Amino acid sequence: MGMGKTPGSDDGSEDGVFAEINITPLTDIFLVLLIIFMVTSSVIVQQGPGGGAKAGLKVNLPKGGAADVTARTTDLSVAVLADGRFMLAGNVVSQDELQQAFDDARQKDEETVVIVQADEGVPHGTVVQVMELAKKAGLAQLAIGVREGE
Known part of the structure; x- marks a missing residue:
């Protein structure tokens, strides 16, 4: 199986290009960053200048x-x-x-x-x-x- 090809097409044809991206890990990272931002911003606001x-x-x-x-x-x-x-x-x-x-x-x-x-x-x-x-x-x-x- 070659990279960028549709799984199961080992004949070397360029018919199907594998264009799916799994965004679940990306979403998880953004949610973690959002939580970290929310927690640190509330601490900064409480501490004041x-x-x-x-x-x-x-x-x-x-x-x-x-x-x-x-x-x-x-x-x-x-x-x-x-x-x-x-x-x-x-x-x-x-x-x-x-x-x-x-x-x-x-x-x-x-x-x-x-x-x-x-x-x-x-x-x-x-x-x-x-x-x-x-x-x-x-x-x-x-x-x-x-x-x-x-």
């Missing part, structure tokens, strides 16, 4: 006035979860890692704003602890993330 204030963290912020701080890409957004854990750019970090991130941010840009997004149930002392870590690193511009009230 530079892990800023809209980093997709599920924190129950207290209500407050209208937001008057606009997050820049150089700003650090620290979330304090209800159980007291710290999150930076979507990752749970220890107090030492948070201090190191503040030091690194100070070296890159002294005007970095630290936005603290604390859950409503977090004790006041934990928020103050994060703010003291930022001030110790030399970051004097601090903001508290709230959700807009009525």
